[in-house]
Amino acid sequence: MSHPMVEVRDLRVTFRSEEGPIYAVDGVDLDLAPGETLALLGESGCGKSVTMKSLMRLHPAHKTRIEGSIRIAGEDVLAMNAGALSRLRGKTVAMVFQEPMLAFDPVFTIGEQICEAVRRHEGCSGADARARALEMLERVQIPSARKRLDAYPHEMSGGMRQRAMIALALSCQPKVLLADEPTTALDATVQIQVLLLLKELQREMGMSMIFVTHDVGVAIEVADRTAVMYAGRVIEQGPIDSVMRAPWHPYTQGLLAATVHPGMDRRQALNAIPGSPPQLTRRIPECAFAPRCTLASASCHDPLPPARMDGDRLLRCIQPASAR
Amino acid sequence: MTNASSTTAAAAAAQATVVAPLRSRGYWATVWLRLRRDKVSMGCAGLLLGLMLMALLAPWLAPHDPAQGVMSQRLAPIGTPGHWLGTDELGRDMLSRLMHGGRMSLVMGLLPVFIAFVVGTGLGVVAGFFGGWLNSVIMRTTDVFFAFPAVLLAIAISGALGAGFANAIISLTLVFIPPIARVAESITTSVRNLDFVDAARATGAGAFTLIRVHVLGNVLGPVFIYATSLVSVCMILAAGLSFLGLGVKPPVPEWGLMLNTLRQSIYLQPWVSVLPGLMIFITSLCFNLLSDGLRSAMDIKR
Amino acid sequence: MNTPTPSAPLLQVLDLKKHFPAGRDFFGRPRQWVRAVEGVSFDVHRGRTLGIVGESGCGKSTTARLLMHLIEPDEGRIRIRGQAFGHGVGRHPLTALRKHMQMVFQDSYASLNPRLTIEDSIAFGPQIHGVAANAARALARDLLDRVGLKPDVFIRRYPHELSGGQRQRVNIARALAIRPEIVILDEAVSALDKSVQAQVLNLLAELKREFDLTYLFISHDLNVVQYVSDEVMVMYLGQVVESGPVAELYSRPLHPYTRALLESVPAQTPGERRQHAVLEGDPPNPIAPPAGCRFHPRCPHAEPVCAQQVPALRRVTGQQVAACHRLQPDSGYSRVITFEELPA
Numbered sequence: 001m002s003h004p005m006v007e008v009r010d011l012r013v014t015f016r017s018e019e020g021p022i023y024a025v026d027g028v029d030l031d032l033a034p035g036e037t038l039a040l041l042g043e044s045g046c047g048k049s050v051t052m053k054s055l056m057r058l059h060p061a062h063k064t065r066i067e068g069s070i071r072i073a074g075e076d077v078l079a080m081n082a083g084a085l086s087r088l089r090g091k092t093v094a095m096v097f098q099e100p101m102l103a104f105d106p107v108f109t110i111g112e113q114i115c116e117a118v119r120r121h122e123g124c125s126g127a128d129a130r131a132r133a134l135e136m137l138e139r140v141q142i143p144s145a146r147k148r149l150d151a152y153p154h155e156m157s158g159g160m161r162q163r164a165m166i167a168l169a170l171s172c173q174p175k176v177l178l179a180d181e182p183t184t185a186l187d188a189t190v191q192i193q194v195l196l197l198l199k200e201l202q203r204e205m206g207m208s209m210i211f212v213t214h215d216v217g218v219a220i221e222v223a224d225r226t227a228v229m230y231a232g233r234v235i236e237q238g239p240i241d242s243v244m245r246a247p248w249h250p251y252t253q254g255l256l257a258a259t260v261h262p263g264m265d266r267r268q269a270l271n272a273i274p275g276s277p278p279q280l281t282r283r284i285p286e287c288a289f290a291p292r293c294t295l296a297s298a299s300c301h302d303p304l305p306p307a308r309m310d311g312d313r314l315l316r317c318i319q320p321a322s323a324r
Numbered sequence: 325m326t327n328a329s330s331t332t333a334a335a336a337a338a339q340a341t342v343v344a345p346l347r348s349r350g351y352w353a354t355v356w357l358r359l360r361r362d363k364v365s366m367g368c369a370g371l372l373l374g375l376m377l378m379a380l381l382a383p384w385l386a387p388h389d390p391a392q393g394v395m396s397q398r399l400a401p402i403g404t405p406g407h408w409l410g411t412d413e414l415g416r417d418m419l420s421r422l423m424h425g426g427r428m429s430l431v432m433g434l435l436p437v438f439i440a441f442v443v444g445t446g447l448g449v450v451a452g453f454f455g456g457w458l459n460s461v462i463m464r465t466t467d468v469f470f471a472f473p474a475v476l477l478a479i480a481i482s483g484a485l486g487a488g489f490a491n492a493i494i495s496l497t498l499v500f501i502p503p504i505a506r507v508a509e510s511i512t513t514s515v516r517n518l519d520f521v522d523a524a525r526a527t528g529a530g531a532f533t534l535i536r537v538h539v540l541g542n543v544l545g546p547v548f549i550y551a552t553s554l555v556s557v558c559m560i561l562a563a564g565l566s567f568l569g570l571g572v573k574p575p576v577p578e579w580g581l582m583l584n585t586l587r588q589s590i591y592l593q594p595w596v597s598v599l600p601g602l603m604i605f606i607t608s609l610c611f612n613l614l615s616d617g618l619r620s621a622m623d624i625k626r
Numbered sequence: 627m628n629t630p631t632p633s634a635p636l637l638q639v640l641d642l643k644k645h646f647p648a649g650r651d652f653f654g655r656p657r658q659w660v661r662a663v664e665g666v667s668f669d670v671h672r673g674r675t676l677g678i679v680g681e682s683g684c685g686k687s688t689t690a691r692l693l694m695h696l697i698e699p700d701e702g703r704i705r706i707r708g709q710a711f712g713h714g715v716g717r718h719p720l721t722a723l724r725k726h727m728q729m730v731f732q733d734s735y736a737s738l739n740p741r742l743t744i745e746d747s748i749a750f751g752p753q754i755h756g757v758a759a760n761a762a763r764a765l766a767r768d769l770l771d772r773v774g775l776k777p778d779v780f781i782r783r784y785p786h787e788l789s790g791g792q793r794q795r796v797n798i799a800r801a802l803a804i805r806p807e808i809v810i811l812d813e814a815v816s817a818l819d820k821s822v823q824a825q826v827l828n829l830l831a832e833l834k835r836e837f838d839l840t841y842l843f844i845s846h847d848l849n850v851v852q853y854v855s856d857e858v859m860v861m862y863l864g865q866v867v868e869s870g871p872v873a874e875l876y877s878r879p880l881h882p883y884t885r886a887l888l889e890s891v892p893a894q895t896p897g898e899r900r901q902h903a904v905l906e907g908d909p910p911n912p913i914a915p916p917a918g919c920r921f922h923p924r925c926p927h928a929e930p931v932c933a934q935q936v937p938a939l940r941r942v943t944g945q946q947v948a949a950c951h952r953l954q955p956d957s958g959y960s961r962v963i964t965f966e967e968l969p970a
Contacts, residue, residue, distance in 0.1 A: 189909070259894070271824065
């Protein structure tokens with residue numbers, strides 16, 4: 001148990017584009033213990049989804065350069081050939097997307113798609129696969145699951161589709177579940193159902209989970225730990241309770257202060273973070289948040305040193321944590 | 325952390341960080357810049373420009389009179405001194421005829437598509453923007469034309485109207501209006517449902533203003549690309565009409581017609597005989613490649 | 627700014643209704659109707675913000691478009707300062723209506739014409755209303771400055787060159803350019819990142835004071851609605867189920883749906899994690915909505931009467947109104963409770 005389930009070291013992802021390279025992820029370290037849920041928290045364009053997709057190598061190879069190391073269940077993902085990669089996807093690591101309508105093939109029923117995944121990875125008979133598919137639909141609490149097995153994706157409501165997507169992802173009992181904003185497109189009353197379901201399944205099946213979200217509330221609901229990303233870097237990491245109670249990094253502080261909480265005084269303006277995130281068309285050696293930071297000093301524009309550990313928390317900022 | 329009072333400062337800082345990267349350029353300027361980087365498109369554009377200049381300046385550039393043949397020099401091979409591209413079955417200089425022929429061929433390739441572009445876009449935009457019964461009337465009418473293959477339609481209309489340059493232009497125009505209207509209609513329908521059109525309607529703008537300011541600007545580009553891709557088809561159809569004797573009449577030089585008359589000499593002078601066909605091929609290929617390049621240059625993402 | 631409510635409302639909406647055809651048969655006749663908005667009425671007083679919340683398909687965005695007459699309502703009256711607009715009043719007053727009321731959309735990119743510069747986009751509206759081109763352009767510069775974008779930098783730019791937050795500022799400037807009294811904000815900050823969202827919310831608050839605006843704030847984000855609104859209206863499947871002053875509605879929701887909605891918001895601090903989901907299943911399809919109270923199939927308190935009779939929207943306490951049999955003594959509901967018995 002001492003080995004982490006997912007171990008990412010100095011991950012750098014660069015996309016080639018017509019306008020030149022985009023440094024989407026710039027030196028990310030992550031560890032995920034077995035059975036743990038990590039919330040990858042950040043705003044659009046911060047590299048959280050890119051990081052996730054890199055774990056399964058889902059980026060188009062000819063446009064992407066991935067450097068660093070990714071180990072999942074002890075295996076080196078970046079060194080894998082096509083065969084090993086397809087065994088990894090679905091069997092060891094599975095993914096749930098924001099829009100299940102795009103992840104399902106519209107011409108096959110939900111049951112057929114789950115069966116297909118089960119048979120590919122476990123080589124079992126059609127009947128066994130169907131039994132498994134049914135069991136999975138029941139586990140994700142889809143009502144009248146037997147009937148839903150033969151439903152097409154478009155025949156289901158958004159919430160049911162997302163549940164079916166989860167059933168598909170979990171059908172081969174993956175060790176790691178990657179969830180990319182799976183509840184963002186859902187209505188409030190459905191979102192909480194799906195969040196609680198994911199949490200329950202994760203506990204039951206003993207999976208590790210990485211949950212990408214921009215929503216602080218959602219992160220609090222599901223995660224044990226959180227890693228806050230900004231401009232392609234993890235700038236703060238730690239147990240979710242302590243990070244949320246006492247954020248260290250000025251960006252995390254700003255993000256929490258800018259989020260509207262229930263019962264805020266309306267006569268008081270919100271503590272908005274000035275400015276907007278930088279473009280990642282150039283590599284930013286210094287702290288990318290410095291131009292927006294209220295605590296920034298001259299030395300903040302020097303190259304950013306590696307992250308510092310402090311107990312169970314990690315901080316990527318030159319200002320001492322004790323000063324906060 | 326400061327608060328309330330800092331919002332204006334925040335806004336000011338908001339601009340400060342994002343100002344630098346790109347100098348503002350208009351849409352078409354950006355398209356032009358992208359197109360300029362595309363070597364194939366620029367090559368094609370250059371070649372087409374050359375062909376047009378050649379056709380335009382044919383009376384001054386051509387070494388011989390295209391209509392005047394010397395019977396003793398019939399079907400001279402390529403490379404004959406004085407007739408570098410040979411002569412045709414009546415002993416007329418091929419180079420001069422090809423240069424002069426380009427005038428007709430290019431006009432017959434471009435003019436119908438241009439007229440069809442104007443008329444078809446108009447019909448399509450009106451049908452797409454207003455929808456309802458107007459849409460049904462316009463689009464169902466164009467559907468009738470769609471029922472026939474383009475070649476057949478062109479031949480039928482030309483046949484009914486009689487041979488001749490003007491009639492060929494009319495028939496080709498009629499052939500290209502329906503597809504252009506169809507494309508314009510579908511693009512208009514999608515543009516009309518975008519929020520910015522609603523936002524403009526919400527300011528109280530009338531239909532004509534909405535079309536002029538907000539719809540046309542977003543529809544013309546894609547329809548134009550589609551129309552450029554039709555130029556090659558049109559040239560080939562025009563050549564076909566002439567070939568069948570439904571287009572221009574001899575002795576006017578035109579590539580399609582030349583191809584027809586030289587057909588009998590294909591075993592005697594194959595290389596000379598294929599020259600008009602080669603011109604048609606090169607020109608239409610250039611139009612197609614340029615249209616493709618234009619399409620990708622105009623495909624600017626957010 | 628919280629002046630006591632003046633007597634006459636600025637905007638009065640009466641019994642707004644819209645059914646969309648869903649699927650057509652061979653002869654082009656609608657097979658079914660989507661009952662998108664079913665008898666929505668409300669008042670908004672000058673200088674106030676009415677928050678409209680609800681889940682997808684509840685009709686809140688359709689209501690916005692009906693108010694602007696971007697979609698023609700089937701029925702209903704809209705009055706501004708007592709003057710009737712739109713439906714059945716002839717063509718002309720529509721332009722006048724649009725001078726009083728403007729709208730900001732959710733998708734900041736789709737709501738700007740990609741071929742127009744920022745300046746042209748903002749100056750378009752005033753020119754429609756007869757302002758000379760030069761004056762309209764000067765106005766555009768002014769407004770751009772006012773929404774926190776330097777005119778010299780942004781005026782000649784195109785939408786794709788701006789960030790989401792900047793584009794939404796432009797959309798706000800565009801809406802303000804014809805000096806409306808009422809601005810409908812249809813999920814106007816929902817697509818923005820939280821840090822940018824806060825900037826735009828602050829800007830909206832400043833502009834409201836400066837231009838003496840009245841907002842209709844449509845959003846699915848209950849926290850934001852609580853922060854910006856004076857009154858809140860909750861919609862479910864095309865109908866208003868509850869409305870009232872923000873503090874009362876949030877502290878003691880009357881309708882079981884409002885309660886469920888509030889209890890579904892993810893926790894904002896680790897101590898408040900949700901232990902269970904209040905509601906099961908998804909909101910039903912607005913084609914063929916449930917009979918009686920539309921919420922009854924998901925309601926924990928439903929009784930037979932809820933499936934049979936449509937509850938009327940009635941005042942329960944103070945200015946809080948709700949459409950729920952459970953709170954209406956003569957409804958035939960067996961376990962009617964009073965406001966005081968409702969848990970806070």
